[in-house]
Amino acid sequence: MATRAGEGDPVRGSGARTARVRSGDDTRVPVPQRLMAAATRLFAEQGYDRTSVQEIVEAAGVTKGALYHYFGSKDDLLHEIYGRLLRLQQERLDLLADRAAPVEERLRQAAADVVVTTIDNLDDAMIFFRSMHQLSPEKQKQVRAERRRYHERFRALIEEGQRSGVFSDATPADLVVDYHFGSVHHLSSWYRPGGRLTPQAVADHLAGLLLRALRP
């Protein structure tokens, strides 16, 4: 049921450090992480339902026994991928939002930051918005709760600016949040690494659009 992977910092790898140089394919990176990496790539390429557990373990150079030793289910793997991205973005947002700077600057940086981290983890982001609904209901509920927390922090920034008059309040803050995050989720369906614009350039543009839309 519950995942047994990711206890604490995933880099530590806990007891799995014994995974040694095995003849096979990859390297000496611990098995749980090899599994996560393989799953992430395959889920992004083919979708969750179309990726068999067999494919994942083959790509990771292990067998089913190993996968079910570290993860409770295929579902669990998906949940971990979400958690990884969500934790990263939440942490960065908290940092940025607490800074001592004018709201418009904090919002601009926060808005640009999600874009950059989303592009930096495009596979995770793609899996997130395409496959979230195939999680088990309980895990889905949990993910949604975490996502909501993120949105609320973001919304608070907008409301702060609206109260102090630096942002227009023509549009309710929650709608503005959904507007912006819509475009963020959509990134994985049009942004291609190595394209015309760098991640930072895209982020600056999207943050610019948001801020301009909020001008009083």
Add this chain to the structure above:
Amino acid sequence: MATRAGEGDPVRGSGARTARVRSGDDTRVPVPQRLMAAATRLFAEQGYDRTSVQEIVEAAGVTKGALYHYFGSKDDLLHEIYGRLLRLQQERLDLLADRAAPVEERLRQAAADVVVTTIDNLDDAMIFFRSMHQLSPEKQKQVRAERRRYHERFRALIEEGQRSGVFSDATPADLVVDYHFGSVHHLSSWYRPGGRLTPQAVADHLAGLLLRALRP
């Protein structure tokens, strides 16, 4: 291979009009449409891969024989659902964009219109952005081409306004298009019918945000 359903106006129902008052469940609506309706609901609820052909035919009150009589494959059903929404939206955009009115008015109406028609067909829209990538490669290519045509028409409006100076050209037009359509695709993951805002109110707000972001 090719679908045999929807030859001409779907309401006509062609030879399927012989589908008579059968004992069974539903009504006297033609079989192909019953199948489409059942598939749309089930795909939206459970996802494409998790919906079996057996479930669809049971929900429609027919059998597999009937489904494969009208559709070439399960895949075809999905393709038809996309086609239905795409044709509707393209038609409306063409109409609006050709009107004799200032660009900003035409863009505002077009931007609001996609939102309204997306909300009116929220199941189709959800299926679209969640399951498009499980179509066969050829069908996917076709859908993408049609979608691109839509985006290009929309982008042309923005570029027109940028050239004539009524819109800021701080952000490239194609990015603005992706920004807006991101939020449109995202609608199905947060908008709930019967919520606080009517579809038209949401549409007006989102169009307002777009237009304000484009103010010079």
Add this chain to the structure above:
DNA sequence: GTCGGCAGACTAACCAGTCGGTATGTCGTT
């Protein structure tokens, strides 16, 4: 000498699509 870490065969379910068959309707011919 035992315990975590893993191998790999096995199970029980499902599922898309096929195919031979039936019932009903249409149409040209006589």
Add this chain to the structure above:
DNA sequence: AACGACATACCGACTGGTTAGTCTGCCGAC
């Protein structure tokens, strides 16, 4: 106005293949 020939619309059993998850047991480290 009766008949045969052909087409459409559908039924439902069947096939070949796939899948998530389980379980027994080996093996090297401490």
